[in-house]
Amino acid sequence: MQGYDYIVIGGGSAGCVITQRLVAAGKGVLLLEAGKPDNHPFIHIPGTFVRVIGSPRTWMYRSEDEPGLKGRPMHVPQGRTLGGGSSVNAMIYIRGQHADYDHWAEQGAEGWGWEDVLPVFRRAEANQRLAGPWHGTEGMLRVSDTRHRHPLSYAFIRAAQEAGVPYTDDFNGARQEGAGFFQTTTMEGRRGSTAATYLASVRGRPNLTIRTEATIEAITVENGAATGVRFRTPDGGTHQAAAREEVILCAGGIGSPKVLQLSGIGPAAHLAGHGIDLRRDLPGVGENYQDHISAPVYGQTREAVSLLGHDRGWRSIRHGLEYILTRSGLLSSNIVEAGAFVDTGGAGRPDVQIHLTPTLVGDVHRAAPPGHGITINPCILRPTSRGSVRLRSPRVEDPVVLRTNALGTEEDIATLVRGVKLSRRILRAPSLARIIEREILPSAADEVADEVLADHARTVAKTVFHPVGTCRMGRDGMAVVDPQLRVHGVPRLRVADASVMPTLVSGNTNAAAVMIGERCADFLLRTGS
Known part of the structure; x- marks a missing residue:
């Protein structure tokens, strides 16, 4: 059995960060990733990320039938390649609100308040345009403005202002509220995943071993402490590796609770029901599942001005040549270029985020409406619904039992309805009204009852791909890790x-995952408290 100082399970947004920091410090690291290498060109070209979702580079998790979604399942794609979510997402760089992290600290995650995490965000960031008290310029994570901006994205931002939403040029500054263009984790027109930034800086070093297509069977535990990992490879072989120091699990909001449960760490009764030997009874493993849920509003454009058809024929050839020659044009865009954060409920901080897509977008289970148009996609920033992740069987190859409980509370459906109503107002504001012929869904009528909008939301609601919370950080009996990310009772x-987030951050989760990876490395290397 080969030994390493540290074993990192999962080469995603946080796993690559931790690996880089440990390797750079001279530690011997084994990085195990269940997916393939990040060597497909569509991963690295920003505009082709939509081709990666649903490919072998993603896990296609499927929930049980959800009561809040009128009995249909939720499909939750997640990264399955080096870089994880940072290799397949829309590259939007959002940290969340200051109050999100202060709330973590209030829930028992001491040392994770805004003043604690801001220096880590700044240290990680290399921002193309912004500096000062809110932004870093010398970190590993490249953050830039998109090189291409679609006319419909500009029209949305103007329309949002006409609907009463202020303009902002920085969603990660003193205040998040407003409408504007997102900054993205891109560099010189290419995706800047944590595999392409952090991990790339240490690849080839003799103290780093990377194994892709490595399926984790279990974390090995002896005398109550983690000692290593058992995994299998595509040739059918089963291997074991020992960790002289620690094992760090970074398999994501759905994968991490699965690995813990397969390893005998989780709710005792659930594990006993599957015949798994109990290593540590932790009832919170797999509980507290949260995700951002959205409900699109569709508008049909008067002219053929959307992105429909740009991925085929002579236009796709033109876009490809422009990108190859200049690293600019449509393929340098993250497509979801513009958005907004709005306080729709009077809470004093935004409770709805909007993503704008300059084309009509469907979902795994639902085709997009035909023709040219735009999708205004409001989502709930801080859902009150909670779901769970459980084993279906003790076999690693079997999918989990995922219950998202999406739109499971009246508060969540009310917030989403407010987001839909705001999106409809933006669609009718002058800058978009000149372009939009009619609203396709939820209704072409100007006045629509809240009950109709709620039914629309339940019919079309979809994930924003941000599952968190299933290995929650804290001190109480349902917490899984302590504020230094150590699993309770398993040295x-x-x-x-x-998965360690006590509650969802108010926005896209990749930046926060990178910050968590940085802090974990600090703890391991004793460079931070």
């Missing part, structure tokens, strides 16, 4: 990914 084992 030499930590979890460091979006």
Whole structure:
């Protein structure tokens, strides 16, 4: 059995960060990733990320039938390649609101308040345009403005202002509220995943071993402490690796609780029901599942001005040549270029985020409406619904039992209805009204009852791909890790990914996952408290 100082399970947004920091410090690291290498060109070209979703580079998780979604399942794609979510997402760089992190600290995650995490965000960031008290310029994570901006994105931002939403040029500054263009984790027109930034800086070093297509069977535990990992490879072989120091689990909001449960760490009764030997009874493993849920509003344009058809024929050839020659044009865009954060409920901070897509977009289970148009996609920033992740069987190859409980509370459906109503007002504001012929869904009528909008939301609601919370950080009986990300009662084992978030951050989760990876490395290397 080969030994390493540290074993990192999962080469995603946080896992690559931790690996880089440990390797750069001279530690011997084994990085295990279930997916393939990040060597497909569509991963690295920003505008082709939509081709990666649903490919072998993603896990296609499927929930049970959801009561809040009128009995249909939720499909939750997640990264399955080096870089994880940062290799397949829309590259939007959002940290969340200051109050999100202060709330973490109030829930028992001491040392994770805004003043604690801001220096880590700044240290990680290399921002193309912004500096000062809110932004870093010398970090590993490249953050830039998109090189291409679609006319419909500009029209949306103007229309949002006409509907009463102020303009902002920085969603990650003193205040998040407003409408504007997102900054993205891109560099010189290419995706800047944590594999292409952090991990790339240490690839080839003798103290780093990377194994892709490595399926984790279990974390090995002896005398109550984590000692290593058992995994299998595509040739059918089963291997074991030992960790001299620690094992760090970074398999994500759905993968991490699955690995813990397969390893005998989780709710005792659930594990016993599957015949899994109990290593540590932790009832919170797999609980507290949260995700951002959205409900699109569709508008049909008067002219053929959307992105429909740009991925085929002579236009796709033109876009490809422009990108190859200049690293600019449509393929340098993250497509979801513009958006907004709005306080729709009077809470004093935004409770709805809007993503604008300059074309009509469907979902895994639902085709997009035909023709040219735009999709205004409001989502709930801080859902009150909670779901769970459980084993279906003790076989690693079997999918989990995922219950998202999406739109499971009246508060969540009310917030989403407010977001839909705001999106409809923006669609009718002058800058878009000149372009939009009619609203396709939820209704072409100007006045629509809240009950109709709620039914629309339940019919079309979809994930924004941000599952978190299933290995929650805290001190109480349902917490899984402590504020230094150590698994309660299992020495030499930590979890460091979006699963440790006590509650969702108010926005896209990748930046926060990178910050969590940075902090975990600080703890391991004793460079931070």
